[in-house]
Amino acid sequence: MKKEYIFKSERLGFRNWNETDLTEFSKLNADMKVMEHFPKPLTKNQTAKLIQRFKNHYEKNGHTYFATDILESGELIGFIGLAFQDYKTDFTPAVDIGWRLKKSSWGNGFATEGAKKCLEFAFNQLKINYVISTCTEKNYKSENIMKKIGMEKIGEFDHPELNEYPEYKKCVCYGINKNVWQQNL
Numbered sequence: 001m002k003k004e005y006i007f008k009s010e011r012l013g014f015r016n017w018n019e020t021d022l023t024e025f026s027k028l029n030a031d032m033k034v035m036e037h038f039p040k041p042l043t044k045n046q047t048a049k050l051i052q053r054f055k056n057h058y059e060k061n062g063h064t065y066f067a068t069d070i071l072e073s074g075e076l077i078g079f080i081g082l083a084f085q086d087y088k089t090d091f092t093p094a095v096d097i098g099w100r101l102k103k104s105s106w107g108n109g110f111a112t113e114g115a116k117k118c119l120e121f122a123f124n125q126l127k128i129n130y131v132i133s134t135c136t137e138k139n140y141k142s143e144n145i146m147k148k149i150g151m152e153k154i155g156e157f158d159h160p161e162l163n164e165y166p167e168y169k170k171c172v173c174y175g176i177n178k179n180v181w182q183q184n185l
């Protein structure tokens with residue numbers, strides 16, 4: 001089936017979500033290894049609600065945590081994308097860049113390739129001026145992507161929505177503005 005992409009990188013296609021993504025995305029969200037840095041894996045029902053939230057976010061804002069496919073095979077590998085975050089901290093509200101990929105796709109540079117393209121989309125197409133990214137302090141793989149795409153560390157913070165989960169509460173935040181991004185090209 002030919003898929004419609006909002007934009008593409010060399011190996012990946014970025015699109016809005018649809019109901020046929022539920023089975024694959026549920027598997028990924030139920031995988032304990034993928035969800036190691038989150039309080040709990042997701043049930044199928046929670047994944048269905050998440051897909052709906054991502055779809056609604058795209059309709060409203062023109063961006064979301066995009067469904068991300070390998071172009072060559074059409075395989076859905078997870079999400080890479082942008083979403084508005086307004087939990088209460090010194091650096092929010094802001095547009096966040098984030099990623100979650102199925103384990104079999106790790107180690108191919110997909111997250112970094114996709115994140116670079118999403119930043120380009122944010123700055124050039126959406127005319128967003130500043131993008132943040134956050135992860136728990138032990139999620140080194142994720143923090144490494146932030147560094148590789150040129151983001152700078154803003155600091156550490158206690159995530160206000162993770163009060164019930166002390167082991168996930170300590171997080172790091174990175175940011176990048178359009179000028180710095182352009183200078184790094």
Ligand SMILES: CC(C)(COP(=O)(O)OP(=O)(O)OC[C@H]1O[C@@H](n2cnc3c(N)ncnc32)[C@H](O)[C@@H]1OP(=O)(O)O)[C@@H](O)C(=O)NCCC(=O)NCCS
Binds near residue numbers: 107109110112134
């Ligand atoms: C974090 C996550 C997205 C990383 O995915 P990934 O695609 O493996 O990440 P990267 O793009 O950094 O690629 C990893 C490695 O692939 C290697 N690689 C192989 N082929 C490559 C290529 N063609 N181009 C670039 N890198 C390549 C690189 O060596 C890179 O390692 P490096 O850090 O030494 O440069 C993934 O582990 C994940 O989904 N984790 C669970 C969810 C999660 O925690 N999300 C973040 C929550 S805040």
